[in-house]
Amino acid sequence: MSLAEKTCTGFVEVLASKAAVPGGGGAAALVGAIGTALGSMVCNLTIGKKKYAEYEPHVKDILKRAGVLEKELLKMIDDDAENFLPLSKAYGMSTATEEDKKIKEETLEKALKQACSVPVAIVKASYEAIKLHEDLVDKCSKLAISDVGVGVQCLRAAIIGAHLNVIININSIKDTAYIEKVKSEVEPLVENGTKIADEVYDKVVKILTK
């Protein structure tokens, strides 16, 4: 059964259990989808308001892109779970002979790279959603500005959470060229994304407490 189709209560219950999936990667994907959805909500509360009419085409573009990212992030909950199974199997493989050991090592390396791919995708999607919030914060209804702040905080948790899941996979991967490639892709997004999320949040607080 799809994890994204579980009830919120059901998802939290299975997450809390010792079941192999969902884990931190799936949780990060869901929290990213929630953060992105808060941005969409703010778009929907801005569209149609006379006061923000000049921004409307732009806000509609943000909403459209956020809708795609939400679906992608929800799908990543299940993708992450599916990619964990081959890894879990590989860990259980025999090491009785030298030949067994070699096969296990190769299978493990492949499974680790596969398991790493979804957290990388969560980092990328969360980064893009943070950038949408950065764009939105100056163009949205001030009545909904707090939700932009909650949105970027959720996405900040998602991008950092996904990064932790990249790190744990990389820690066991042996292919140094692959590791460098993933690091060079992911690290600037995490650093920059966290920084932008903090800036957007500070802007929201300034508006709310002035």
Add this chain to the structure above:
Amino acid sequence: MSLAEKTCTGFVEVLASKAAVPGGGGAAALVGAIGTALGSMVCNLTIGKKKYAEYEPHVKDILKRAGVLEKELLKMIDDDAENFLPLSKAYGMSTATEEDKKIKEETLEKALKQACSVPVAIVKASYEAIKLHEDLVDKCSKLAISDVGVGVQCLRAAIIGAHLNVIININSIKDTAYIEKVKSEVEPLVENGTKIADEVYDKVVKILTK
């Protein structure tokens, strides 16, 4: 229908819409429940392991408390939505006469205090769950340490997100004694909770990258 009983996909969809509920408060409660559940998962992956036997009674206590907080946070998704309805009604009341205005103002003040109560409760529950992670990080299976990091990041988003929802209600409340009481209750928890979450996260990163 209960929001916590919606599917994850369904929750994200209704959150993204312009529907009055759920909003940032409900999202914060759900993200708090997810963060707490990650702590529970780490407890469950630690209990029964010989290597951590000395911590087992303590970890079992953390798990028990986390289970209660998860249920409370899930319930707060719907509590927050229910408390928004009287506020939404109050905003729509007539101001035709001076008498009307006076009644509206009184109703609004009461509804704002009611709407403020759940975000305050989310701050308190998230703070407690962050403290559980602080306790857990030194006593849990190192194989699951990344999930403690994802957990505190979710709870950091939850406590800050809930605080934003306290602020928006307080901004419209007139009773200064009430405002001071809520601020003195909530602000130290948010400041301290964020600080502890960052410290726990730094500890996790240090373990993962050493």
